[in-house]
Amino acid sequence: MLLVLSEAQKVALGELPPLGTAAVGELGRLAVELLRRGAVPRACEAAARKLNIGAEVVQHGVEGLTYLLTESSKLMISEIDFQDSIHVLGFSDELNKLLLQLYLDNRKEIRRILSELAPKLPSYHSLEWRLDVQLASRSLRQQIEPAVTIKLHLNQNEDQSAQVLQTDPSTLLHLIQQLEQALGEMKTNHCRRIVRNMK
Numbered sequence: 001m002l003l004v005l006s007e008a009q010k011v012a013l014g015e016l017p018p019l020g021t022a023a024v025g026e027l028g029r030l031a032v033e034l035l036r037r038g039a040v041p042r043a044c045e046a047a048a049r050k051l052n053i054g055a056e057v058v059q060h061g062v063e064g065l066t067y068l069l070t071e072s073s074k075l076m077i078s079e080i081d082f083q084d085s086i087h088v089l090g091f092s093d094e095l096n097k098l099l100l101q102l103y104l105d106n107r108k109e110i111r112r113i114l115s116e117l118a119p120k121l122p123s124y125h126s127l128e129w130r131l132d133v134q135l136a137s138r139s140l141r142q143q144i145e146p147a148v149t150i151k152l153h154l155n156q157n158e159d160q161s162a163q164v165l166q167t168d169p170s171t172l173l174h175l176i177q178q179l180e181q182a183l184g185e186m187k188t189n190h191c192r193r194i195v196r197n198m199k
Helices: 007-014 021-037 041-051 055-075 079-087 093-117 169-186 189-198
Strands: 123-134 145-156 159-167
Touching: 007 055, 021 041, 021 055, 021 093, 041 055, 055 079, 055 093, 079 093, 145 169, 159 169, 169 189
Parallel strands: none
Antiparallel strands: 123 145, 145 159
């Protein structure tokens, strides 16, 4: 799978070749540090003074490298696909090898960082349900009032919680139809493309 770069990202990464491989290596280290600790404006200014280039060039280079490394790590693209993805940028072989080595050295750590940043949502554990039907009461001898009670057990951060929901069968059937329709939507090409880009 090839990584598709937008024009803005190509422009940001296009500023790297004139800087030289030593400067790009420093910007790569700074990009990985940015992922580890968050925004570090002072580090960008210090790198700009050290490399004797503009702070804006450093910022664009770091942002471009951060995008390149995070998206490549997120998709776990192979070495060959990574090389093909950056080949369109027209970099020298030496710079391509440096970027590839930067990606290979840091992809596991970047995936770990990205997984820590992902929101921890509750996950399904089990479900209990019960159907209650009231057939008569003192005031009405012949009535039917069905109710479905659902107890949903969820896991979140190794803690279990339970949610109790109660509804009538017609609402439950409507909910089932809506969920089946959503699952059907997930099989369309448009949704598959979106999901593939989210991973």
